[in-house]
Amino acid sequence: MEKQKLNKNHLNPATFWDVDPNLLDTEKDKDFIIVRILERGTDMEIGLIESTYSQSEIVSTLEKTKGVSKKTLNFYKTVSI
Template structure:
């Protein structure tokens, strides 16, 4: 099923792809990552209705595209151990100056 106005509120999340070719089953990981990183509350509510908790957990655990803050929030929210989340266990690429 493609993302349409009926099932997603923020088309701006997918500005760089052809939404008519974006399938909610085939591109599940990509969609979950985008909504978790950039979505507003309506997008997150749509995500929670569209995908199972297991889908979210698998994506959060394995994603290298989610930032640390997002991953930490969702790990706490879904009860995922931090050591199971890849992006929380890899070293920072950029040195932090603060």
């Protein structure tokens, strides 16, 4: 299945309370976007991340980012998206 491009119009401003989501670059800032949404985002945003980035991209980002919950990392290591 081909992944879609991240549509920033679907990002909840409450999830990105400390930054303007419109200023985020979906490739350069993908680690920040992935972690923020998987740790604090809405169900719709999580679905958006899962349809935009591959499971390997998600797991790689979670593994290298400090402060990610073990529960979130273990979930994405064991499920198929």
